[in-house]
Amino acid sequence: MALEVLPEESNRCVRGCCRSATIPLDLRSASFSLLAPIARGSESTVYEALLGGERAAAKKPVLSTAEDLDKFHYQLQLLCKLDHPGLAKLIAAHAHPPAYLMFFDFFEPPNLAEKIHVEEWIPSIQQVVTMASDLAKALQYLQILGVVHRDIKPANILLDKDLHPYLADFGLAMFQKDIKRVSVENWKSSGKPTGGFHKKNMVGTLIYMAPEILRKDIHTEKSDVYSFAISINELLTGVVPYTDLRAEAQAHTVLEMTYTEQQLTAAIVSQGLRPALALPESGAPPTLLSLIQRCWDPDPEKRPSFEDIIDELNIVQKHIVSNASVPSSPVSKTQNGTIEVHHYQEALNWFNQGELFVKGSSRSDLKNLWSDCFDQSSEYHPTLSWGSFATCGRRETMEDTHFVLPHVSEENDVFAFGIFDGHRGSAAAEFSVRAVPGFLKQFGQGASPTDALSEAFVRTDIAFREELILHRKSKRIIQKDWHPGCTAITALIVRNKLFVANAGDCRAILSRKGKPFLLTKDHVASCPNERERVTKAGTEVKWQIDTWRVGSAALQVTRSIGDDDLKPAVTAQPEVIETALSADDEFLVMASDGLWDVVSNQDVLSIIKDTVKEPGMCSKRLATEAAERGSKDNITVIVVFLRPVSTAERIY
Numbered sequence: 033m034a035l036e037v038l039p040e041e042s043n044r045c046v047r048g049c050c051r052s053a054t055i056p057l058d059l060r061s062a063s064f065s066l067l068a069p070i071a072r073g074s075e076s077t078v079y080e081a082l083l084g085g086e087r088a089a090a091k092k093p094v095l096s097t098a099e100d101l102d103k104f105h106y107q108l109q110l111l112c113k114l115d116h117p118g119l120a121k122l123i124a125a126h127a128h129p130p131a132y133l134m135f136f137d138f139f140e141p142p143n144l145a146e147k148i149h150v151e152e153w154i155p156s157i158q159q160v161v162t163m164a165s166d167l168a169k170a171l172q173y174l175q176i177l178g179v180v181h182r183d184i185k186p187a188n189i190l191l192d193k194d195l196h197p198y199l200a201d202f203g204l205a206m207f208q209k210d211i212k213r214v215s216v217e218n219w220k221s222s223g224k225p226t227g228g229f230h231k232k233n234m235v236g237t238l239i240y241m242a243p244e245i246l247r248k249d250i251h252t253e254k255s256d257v258y259s260f261a262i263s264i265n266e267l268l269t270g271v272v273p274y275t276d277l278r279a280e281a282q283a284h285t286v287l288e289m290t291y292t293e294q295q296l297t298a299a300i301v302s303q304g305l306r307p308a309l310a311l312p313e314s315g316a317p318p319t320l321l322s323l324i325q326r327c328w329d330p331d332p333e334k335r336p337s338f339e340d341i342i343d344e345l346n347i348v349q350k351h352i353v354s355n356a357s358v359p360s361s362p363v364s365k366t367q368n369g370t371i372e373v374h375h376y377q378e379a380l381n382w383f384n385q386g387e388l389f390v391k392g393s394s395r396s397d398l399k400n401l402w403s404d405c406f407d408q409s410s411e412y413h414p415t416l417s418w419g420s421f422a423t424c425g426r427r428e429t430m431e432d433t434h435f436v437l438p439h440v441s442e443e444n445d446v447f448a449f450g451i452f453d454g455h456r457g458s459a460a461a462e463f464s465v466r467a468v469p470g471f472l473k474q475f476g477q478g479a480s481p482t483d484a485l486s487e488a489f490v491r492t493d494i495a496f497r498e499e500l501i502l503h504r505k506s507k508r509i510i511q512k513d514w515h516p517g518c519t520a521i522t523a524l525i526v527r528n529k530l531f532v533a534n535a536g537d538c539r540a541i542l543s544r545k546g547k548p549f550l551l552t553k554d555h556v557a558s559c560p561n562e563r564e565r566v567t568k569a570g571t572e573v574k575w576q577i578d579t580w581r582v583g584s585a586a587l588q589v590t591r592s593i594g595d596d597d598l599k600p601a602v603t604a605q606p607e608v609i610e611t612a613l614s615a616d617d618e619f620l621v622m623a624s625d626g627l628w629d630v631v632s633n634q635d636v637l638s639i640i641k642d643t644v645k646e647p648g649m650c651s652k653r654l655a656t657e658a659a660e661r662g663s664k665d666n667i668t669v670i671v672v673f674l675r676p677v678s679t680a681e682r683i684y
């Protein structure tokens with residue numbers, strides 16, 4: 033039997049104050065029946081019920097005074113306005129004497145409190161973060177409507193069979209504006225809040241109540257943030273707040289396991305007591321623990337908003353996914369498998385961030401990357417061997433990264449090599465070394481190699497700058513004026529065609545007919561064309577100290593990934609060159625400016641001629657030579673032989 037909804041004008045409660053276009057508010061008694069009680073709370077009894085033949089939950093409040101009745105109508109009005117997938121939905125009401133009932137979608141027990149403490153469920157970190165994020169979204173929705181819930185706790189979180197959370201129990205919920213109004217009226221009438229007012233505003237469940245509530249201040253959405261944090265920590269630890277004192281130091285304070293409510297209140301308010309935080313050994317990421325702590329800060333102003341919380345949980349989630357499922361990447365390994373790039377441990381793992389940006393989208397099969405681009409029959413087939421070497425040089429930190437990706441495509445002879453030279457930190461270089469090859473594969477499905485390279489640079493730049501914004505917002509980046517960037521070079525070999533994309537001052541050369549053949553142009557402010565381009569794009573280029581430099585950041589390069597303070601002038605758009613390889617081409621050398629600053633193109637060729645014909649050795653020799661000649665920078669070199677190297681040549 034379907035429920036009938038009257039036209040909106042007549043679908044209202046008996047007083048006429050509650051209205052809805054979709055939720056029947058004037059049920060006939062014949063359309064429902066109450067079955068067994070599920071829970072008896074202080075202010076209501078919840079029954080399992082049948083409504084129009086379907087299972088529902090019916091909440092029957094205790095109504096003993098006129099004020100209780102006002103509260104019922106207030107709650108009903110509020111519930112009529114709510115519609116969000118993370119909230120237990122009101123589906124009907126009976127608001128007539130003698131029966132006052134609210135009907136909700138039915139959720140099988142257990143609720144979250146029972147799930148944690150009766151079933152002793154131990155969720156994975158992933159589950160905790162997902163649940164926290166779902167709840168935060170529901171709470172953000174309430175916050176946007178101006179509603180504060182005021183009773184967030186696991187017992188008010190219902191679960192469906194997939195363990196998705198639904199926030200329930202709007203028995204104490206109020207529009208923020210009404211809470212304020214009460215306060216102002218009280219101050220006006222008597223000069224200070226009355227006792228009655230205090231009592232009315234101090235609602236909720238003690239152990240989840242924020243210090244400002246315990247101090248009898250006004251409840252705001254930041255008080256909900258506090259209760260949310262206590263609940264999430266309870267989910268992480270499986271411990272009812274304040275029942276288990278793991279920190280020895282605390283055991284000697286007020287809480288000797290048997291504190292009174294007053295003592296607990298005093299400790300929370302004036303001594304900053306909080307439940308025992310989940311331990312890092314539990315596998316909870318430090319970022320999550322720090323988020324919880326900031327959410328229960330004594331100062332409501334310092335607590336993050338639900339919007340911030342959602343952003344941060346997103347980041348936490350990405351990290352968990354990446355740590356669980358990303359195998360060690362082929363990136364940054366040499367031919368013989370030794371890892372050369374050091375993974376600098378920072379608070380943020382920018383390598384993972386970069387990988388995650390393209391993960392999922394690039395999973396599609398890589399068999400046909402550029403397979404139909406060229407005629408395969410008559411062409412020259414280069415025979416490739418490669419190696420790389422990277423060194424910090426005289427610098428204290430390594431801001432270069434590189435990748436060597438020999439089998440981009442499974443069927444074809446497709447190879448990719450890239451170097452990223454970071455400045456103002458290594459973040460952009462770390463991000464790009466994962467994101468560029470990922471995007472390249474992704475765009476290789478549809479675009480030409482040239483377009484795929486361009487697109488990979490541009491998209492990596494956008495993705496990185498978006499990520500920075502997100503981290504700034506979530507306060508994981510607190511340094512002001514931190515605008516990391518990197519120059520980038522990527523060579524793509526598709527059978528006999530070589531493509532090189534460059535943005536910045538890394539360089540690639542070929543040894544062609546025994547002479548250096550320059551594949552890239554340095555994008556630096558001392559190059560007049562680039563200087564003009566940057567100036568036209570609206571950023572100043574000035575002679576500073578020793579050379580032309582861009583903007584107030586005084587950057588020497590005019591193209592890069594990142595550097596968000598200098599966008600769009602310092603573009604990530606690369607110049608891409610295409611050349612057909614032939615028997616004239618002996619080898620390809622790519623390197624960061626740490627090499628080119630002190631070793632000329634011609635010298636590079638000569639050094640390789642004098643070195644054992646093994647690409648890894650050649651790379652190392654070049655880098656060492658640069659260091660000896662006084663290079664002050666990080667140095668990264670990739671050498672790719674394009675012709676077979678005879679064993680005799682290899683060992684002399």
Ligand SMILES: Nc1ncnc2c1ncn2[C@@H]1O[C@H](COP(=O)(O)OP(=O)(O)OP(=O)(O)O)[C@@H](O)[C@H]1O
Pocket residue numbers: 070071072073074075076077078089091120136137138139140141143187188190200201202203
């Ligand atoms: N829609 C529902 N489906 C199934 N069970 C429900 C539903 N709504 C509430 N319950 C159960 O009833 C319990 C009490 O509901 P609710 O919190 O809304 O009532 P209450 O009287 O406000 O309780 P209290 O104020 O003590 O928290 C919940 O913890 C939950 O276990």
Ligand SMILES: [Mn+2]
Pocket residue numbers: 073187188201
């Ligand atoms: Mn409840």
Ligand SMILES: [Mn+2]
Pocket residue numbers: 073075183201203204
């Ligand atoms: Mn309640």
